[in-house]
Amino acid sequence: MSRRIDMGAFPHIWCRANNKRGDFLVSKIETLLTLQDVDLQIRDIEKELEDIPARQKLEESRLQEHREALGAAEDKHKAAQAAVQQLELEAESIQERIRKLRQQQVELKTNKEFKTMEHEIEMAQKDILLLEDKELVLMEGVETSRLIVKESSADLKDEEEAVAEDVKALDGRAGELKDELGALKAERDKAAGEVDASWLQHYERLLSRRKDRVVVPLQEGICGGCHMKLPPSVLHNTHRKTDMVVCEYCGRLLYS
Ligand SMILES: [Zn+2]
Incomplete structure (x- = not known):
């Protein structure tokens, strides 16, 4: 049993x-x-x-x-x-x-x-x-x-x-x-x-500062915005999909 x-x-x-x-x-x-x-x-x-x-x-x-x-x-x-x-x-x-x-x-x-x-x-x-x-x-x-x-x-x-x-x-x-x-x-x-309020706030703050995309894919551990290599834990976090994952170099929101 x-x-x-x-x-x-x-x-x-x-x-x-x-x-x-x-x-x-x-x-x-x-x-x-x-x-x-x-x-x-x-x-x-x-x-x-x-x-x-x-x-x-x-x-x-x-x-x-x-x-x-x-x-x-x-x-x-x-x-x-x-x-x-x-x-x-x-x-x-x-x-x-x-x-x-x-x-x-x-x-x-x-x-x-x-x-x-x-x-x-x-x-x-x-x-x-x-x-x-x-x-x-x-x-x-x-x-x-x-x-x-x-x-x-x-x-x-x-x-x-x-x-x-x-x-x-x-x-x-x-x-x-x-x-x-x-x-x-x-x-x-x-x-x-339709966007979660706290995500929206973060997103809008980023968008007002940047000329290009602020929500970017994390591909092979590399930020799709600044192209910096991020530690494996970040990839893990994007896979977990529990919280907003932010690039530590450029602040963009990451997804995978
Ligand atoms: Zn970045």
């Missing part, structure tokens, strides 16, 4: 008892892992949301280069036009001089004086021809700079459209993330409600 009350004779009872106790703790860890999973998703989404305005600014900064290119092209074009106008003014003033010389010429008394003035008029007309040649060359420059302005302006317009699209897409993404965040926060409240 004594053998009948020896628990060793009823291994299935032990098993069930162990499993029951184990299951309870496994589920304690599981609720915490579920919570951690939701918290890490929330953290990722918050980070992405936080980065969106900077990403939009970066998109818009792409325009600066194109605006500067257009500004430089316009300046060059204006300078080319001004150079042509300057030549035209010079030519006009020579024409004016020729007109005056012609008026004076009719009043001249001697043939010699007349010829001298005729020579002066011819020289001035040559100057005008030279100016006209120069003007033709400059006009080509004006046409080139006009085309560059046109191209730069089209480039800027294309870029503005592309940036507007990207900024809009990021706004859309922000909207999606906010919706996701709302749903995850509700999920988080539910998950947190």
Whole structure:
């Protein structure tokens, strides 16, 4: 009869008892892992949301280069036009001089004086021809700079459209993330409600200090967080699943 009350004779009872106790703790860890999973998703989404305005600014900064290119092209074009106008003014003033010389010429008394003035008029007309040649060359420059302005302006317009699209897409993404965040926060409240209060407190304290996982597996005696080798007793404790097991190096919660 004594053998009948020896628990060793009823291994299935032990098993069930162990499993029951184990299951309870496994589920304690599981609720915490579920919570951690939701918290890490929330953290990722918050980070992405936080980065969106900077990403939009970066998109818009792409325009600066194109605006500067257009500004430089316009300046060059204006300078080319001004150079042509300057030549035209010079030519006009020579024409004016020729007109005056012609008026004076009719009043001249001697043939010699007349010829001298005729020579002066011819020289001035040559100057005008030279100016006209120069003007033709400059006009080509004006046409080139006009085309560059046109191209730069089209480039800027294309870029503005592309940036507007990207900024809009990021706004859309922000909207999606906010919706996701709302749903995850509700999920988080539910998950947190299922975690043992003292475990939750410890977990939240750890999470506020760390950027990554705070509930980590103990694999072959090594902490899944800081990768330090822990004494065999720690592995034993995680197997026992009776209490919170904490890494003595990094403070993370361990499970196996
Ligand atoms: Zn550790």
